[in-house]
Amino acid sequence: MSNILQELESEIASLKTSVTKSNVGVVREIGDGVAKIEGLSDVMLNEMIEFPGGLYGLALNLEETEVGVVLMGSGLNIKEGDEVRTTGRLLQVPVGREMLGRTVDSLGAPLDGKGEIKADAQYPVEKIAPGIIARQSVSVPVQTGIQAIDAMIPVGRGQRELIIGDRQTGKTTIAVDTIISQANQNRAAAEGKLKDHKPIYCIYVAIGQKLSNVARIIQTLENAGAMEYTTVVTEAASEPACKQYLAPYTGCAIGEWFMDQGEDVLIVFDDLSKHAVAYREMSLVLRRPSGREAYPGDVFYLHSRLLERSARLSEKEGGGSMTALPIVETQAGDVSAYIPTNVISITDGQIFLETDLFYQGIRPAISVGLSVSRVGSAAQTKAIKKVSGTTKLDLAQYRELQAFAQFGSDLDEKTKATLDRGARIVELFKQNQYSPIPLELQVSTLWAMQNGHFDDVAVENVKDCQLKMEEFLSTRKDEVMAKLRDAKAITEEIGAELKAAVEDFKKSYKAPSAE
């Protein structure tokens, strides 16, 4: 009790004599979420401006006689002549380990009703990306748990891999699967089942999405037990454009804290097309000159400065990393539109999803020809590199021959074999949503495919055979799987044991009868 009194008295004493100096301005115009302020002679760019009633705004346009401020909330109670003041601080958000498992808005305020967040620190929303000296090259993989990606378009820690495709092609599913896979690996490592695994914490940033979609994703993450390693930053479609614009930077700031602690982070921006639209809206109401497709001239910088913050820091800097999976939605598969080309040029590769493949039942609907990972192959584990070396080529040849084969039935043996192998690989890469596959099982089935163990299985039964093989290997041949998991390479010994295990399975495998 006396402590509280002392605290109160000391606070009052500190306030007694001081006179506060502030820089103020007067609201001249307000509308469309933007206020024009006269005065504010000392304002900084991106500084937070305090309005009456505890509302804050962001100073984005500094002109000769007025300041354009974007409001971060409803400005219904603000009127002409109201006095506003500078705060002397740039926008900062709470960061720290307590953010895990929480859903917050772009100002870091909790939205999940789980109480206050005790932040470890406050990080600025806008920050200059780490320089060249502070970085090291990408060399550690992010196991997405999606076989097609891990085998053909590998992602490394610190990489920026774009997920691009039309609406309803499974872009978010790939991101959510990756988050679930990280949670599974983190849990396995914590239980001692996965050696030398550095946990990856995840941040999912939802920009301009329907609240029902965000709620569904959070539920999926909770059901999969992934939420405890994840922070969700969300600004729904109903929020002001300014808050939607800030959301990815807030996510980035939360991720940077982990990176600065030497930890690894995965951040998903879902999606940057909506982010660009929010920024366009803001720029238009601020009367900034518009360019192509009415986007402002700095829309490239908007995304480049965000994605450049993803990095793998050198050991001297703590060795942390931030891997980014930005998502971009295309219209009718047009990758040459403004925002997609911008983000493609910024990122280190893209996973392109095709509507046609999706409706053919090939899910994830990854277009092998258009998808690429520019740095990820350096991060692939030896085991997966060994078994997937020629897979991308096999699939590309298959697609080419498939087009030819439609015109004639007389095919030579080699062509037939290529077509058969291709059809089986396509089946092998089909995968249910929210069920990431562990590395050792991916390697085993790819090894079996490469060594012809699927050749005598009818194409329509390949998936069934694969699922049963995975079950057999994980329950009956756990020792071999553990060795593979630890070594992350197919040594002679492991190869022999794997061969025996697969042959063992094949003896007992019975294809489902066609009814």
Place this chain on the structure above:
Amino acid sequence: MKGSKDAQRIARQLMKATVIDGRVDASVVRTVMVKLATDKPRGYLGVLNVYSHLVRLELKKSHAVIESAKPLGAVLEANVLADLKGKYGTQLTSEFKSNPELLGGMRVRVGSDVWDGSVRERLVRLREKFG
């Protein structure tokens, strides 16, 4: 206050000529007004509007508004004004107001700068600290 781009450009140029030694020269303002009103060049109304806005903003920079809960008395007013002129220059104009909402203390505004030593401000800060 938005005029056409031309009006803004011309008004800015006139404003540059109006500010001499860091303060608005009243004779130049009068000359500009008379010249524009008599010659009536194209868009002169727009130019005048922007110009008057700029002059008003410039004048505000050297005008102090001193608010207190009750009238200060001649001696105190003179002291406060002397202090302010020492800080902002001798051209500073002033205006004393009484504002009971301040509860006590004083609030001085010069341009965008506000020095607030009022009881109301201290109570607000106290509320924020314990909020």
